[in-house]
Amino acid sequence: MIIGGIQKTSTIDFPGVLSCVLFCRGCDLNCFYCHNRELIYSFGKSLDDESVREFLEKRRGLLDGVVISGGEPTLQKGLKEFIAELKKLGYKVKLDTNGQHPDTIKELCEDSNLDYVAVDVKATLYDYPSVCEEDGFMNTAETVEILTESEMPFEVRTTLYPGLTVDGLSLVLASLPVMPLWRLNYFRMPQKYREYDEERLREYALTQQDVEKALPELLKIQPNLVCE
Numbered sequence: 001m002i003i004g005g006i007q008k009t010s011t012i013d014f015p016g017v018l019s020c021v022l023f024c025r026g027c028d029l030n031c032f033y034c035h036n037r038e039l040i041y042s043f044g045k046s047l048d049d050e051s052v053r054e055f056l057e058k059r060r061g062l063l064d065g066v067v068i069s070g071g072e073p074t075l076q077k078g079l080k081e082f083i084a085e086l087k088k089l090g091y092k093v094k095l096d097t098n099g100q101h102p103d104t105i106k107e108l109c110e111d112s113n114l115d116y117v118a119v120d121v122k123a124t125l126y127d128y129p130s131v132c133e134e135d136g137f138m139n140t141a142e143t144v145e146i147l148t149e150s151e152m153p154f155e156v157r158t159t160l161y162p163g164l165t166v167d168g169l170s171l172v173l174a175s176l177p178v179m180p181l182w183r184l185n186y187f188r189m190p191q192k193y194r195e196y197d198e199e200r201l202r203e204y205a206l207t208q209q210d211v212e213k214a215l216p217e218l219l220k221i222q223p224n225l226v227c228e
């Protein structure tokens with residue numbers, strides 16, 4: 001596991017579970033609005049395994065869960081074994097994924113050490129390449145299908161990226177069947193971004209007011225929608 005950073009405590013990343021967040025290095029998407037740009041590449045400063053283990057040992061009984069985030073955790077070698085170790089330490093485990101590796105998700109679901117998964121749906125099939133530089137919608141749809149068929153509790157998340165309109169959002173929400181929970185995240189300007197993305201990042205992004213106004217129509221498409 002290549003872990004680039006730890007958030008020592010979080011009350012919001014794992015629903016109902018006081019947790020820490022481990023940020024893995026490396027990602028196979030490149031979203032223009034990424035907040036963890038320094039983690040996209042697998043090279044760079046990372047924490048040594050021993051200090052991560054020591055931290056997790058020390059926090060036993062103080063924290064209830066661990067969120068494995070990124071970057072993209074499913075790219076990590078030894079992820080399955082690492083999750084098993086966390087379970088042995090008594091933690092509940094949540095995985096945040098960009099949905100690009102359905103086979104890995106299938107394996108992890110079968111292994112049944114995971115407690116919760118959050119999968120990102122970045123955009124419509126048509127808009128995936130412009131939002132995250134990959135034609136990744138079908139992989140995400142397959143991941144969601146696997147999670148739906150498994151017993152795994154999960155949620156879907158979409159960031160209201162600049163330029164996404166209410167009509168565009170409706171198309172994103174309609175691109176999958178009704179989900180158990182679909183969380184909308186409001187856009188915040190990242191601290192680091194590519195210079196050529198600046199103009200796009202400064203486009204209008206939907207606000208809480210916009211979403212609240214459109215909510216009755218959006219709930220007709222995805223009844224289990226929440227906005228944060």
Ligand code: SF4
Pocket residue numbers: 027028029030031033034035036037040070071072098132
């Ligand atoms: S999937 Fe997540 S970590 Fe990867 S580029 Fe997109 S926002 Fe960043």
